Amino acid sequence: MAAVFEWFNVDRAAALVALVAVVASTVYAHRQTRIARESTRIAREAKDDAKRSADAAEQQVKIAQDARDEAHRSADTARDMSRMEARRDHLNGAVKDVELLRVESRPHARLGRWELFGLFKNNGHRVYRYKIAVEYSGGVQTPSGRGIVRPGEVVSEHLLTEAPYDSIVVWFDGECPCDVPDDLDGHWRKSWPAPEPVVPDDEHPALQ
Numbered sequence: 001m002a003a004v005f006e007w008f009n010v011d012r013a014a015a016l017v018a019l020v021a022v023v024a025s026t027v028y029a030h031r032q033t034r035i036a037r038e039s040t041r042i043a044r045e046a047k048d049d050a051k052r053s054a055d056a057a058e059q060q061v062k063i064a065q066d067a068r069d070e071a072h073r074s075a076d077t078a079r080d081m082s083r084m085e086a087r088r089d090h091l092n093g094a095v096k097d098v099e100l101l102r103v104e105s106r107p108h109a110r111l112g113r114w115e116l117f118g119l120f121k122n123n124g125h126r127v128y129r130y131k132i133a134v135e136y137s138g139g140v141q142t143p144s145g146r147g148i149v150r151p152g153e154v155v156s157e158h159l160l161t162e163a164p165y166d167s168i169v170v171w172f173d174g175e176c177p178c179d180v181p182d183d184l185d186g187h188w189r190k191s192w193p194a195p196e197p198v199v200p201d202d203e204h205p206a207l208q
């Protein structure tokens with residue numbers, strides 16, 4: 001025991017303390033290094049995760065954009081289609097549906113004299129309101145009858161003319177899905193060159 005005390009003098013004690021301090025600080029430094037390395041690894045992983053998330057988000061945005069573009073394209077196509085359909089409906093309207101069967105020369109039921117009557121037939125499926133005018137050379141027009149012609153119906157209209165005329169002009173209004181603006185006189189305009197009037201065999205008084 002005495003030998004131990006002998007060895008363990010002040011200098012050696014100081015050296016031992018210094019050694020313990022060195023060991024302790026080395027252990028501490030190692031630990032700090034390990035913690036720092038671990039922190040770096042965690043930070044790197046977090047960064048990788050964030051990048052993966054960002055990439056995924058970017059991908060989602062791109063998918064959403066593509067879907068939106070596709071939806072726009074579809075909407076455009078649908079709009080074009082419906083516009084074309086509306087245009088076709090318009091062209092298949094009154095101008096195609098209504099025909100002038102003939103012009104008859106008949107004694108007028110009330111006036112007693114021979115008058116001209118136009119017979120118009122609606123071959124379509126829509127109801128049309130119409131307004132007739134008789135056009136003379138030089139473009140002068142005299143308004144004539146107006147009324148409604150239903151699908152399959154034939155209407156007879158007094159043409160209110162006493163002089164040779166050039167053509168019969170009719171404006172029509174009716175249901176149409178198109179965006180063609182209405183003319184002042186109607187949605188469709190159709191004209192027929194004046195046909196030779198027909199005298200009906202029975203010479204019945206005209207329909208009124």
Ligand SMILES: [Zn+2]
Pocket residue numbers: 089090093176177178179180187
């Ligand atoms: Zn139309």
